[in-house]
Amino acid sequence: MLVETICSAVSAAGLGIAAITAYRKRFLTATRLAAYSLVPVGLVMTGAVGWISGMVFKPVVWAGFGVLGIAWLLFMITRVVERRSGVGTRKERKAAKAAQRDAVAPAASAPSLGAGRPTAAPAAAPAPAAGAARPRKAADEDFSDIEAILKKHGI
Known part of the structure; x- marks a missing residue:
């Protein structure tokens, strides 16, 4: 009975504050306050407050x-x-x-670099044209950044 009285008082106070807020022309805030103020009374009417207070005080x-x-x-x-x-x-x-002992190929996770290469020597790279803008050394420097990134990630 005490819990229901307290909830009713809280709701009445909240509705009073909502009325004052509406008087000050803040209707959206007043509506939100009224909604929050009606929650305790609704909980008392549904019996949820009695169930919760019975549980809390045991x-x-x-x-x-x-x-x-x-x-x-x-x-x-x-x-x-x-x-x-x-x-x-x-x-x-x-x-x-x-x-671990029954693994089919325990070293299979290590890449084999020698297998899969063709046995014939690769064809020679064509000579750069006379009007080529970049020498060969500049191209190697471009790939050094990529190699550094790949080494950083263990590739």
Whole structure:
């Protein structure tokens, strides 16, 4: 009963402030204040306030929230410990070792630079025309920037 009275008083005060705001010709703000002021009365009329106040004032409910908090804390601790130690259980470690031994081509991730090249010597590059604007050295300098970027990314 006390909670319902407090909600009604808050709504009445909010509607009074909305009326003063409307008197000052701020109709949009006054309408928004009136909407916010009617929410507590609506909650009292639907019975939601009685349900919430019954839940908030029971110590068993707060103890339940405490137990849920402890459970969440334990889950987070186990996740942190599992991530720091790498693979979690012995079964997982054994499975990881077996997968490593049973790999079809363990060195397949390393690129082979020699394979795939043609056996014939590549054709000689054509000589630059007499009116070429850039010498060969300038073209090499242009590619040095690209090579630096590729080396930075490990390519």
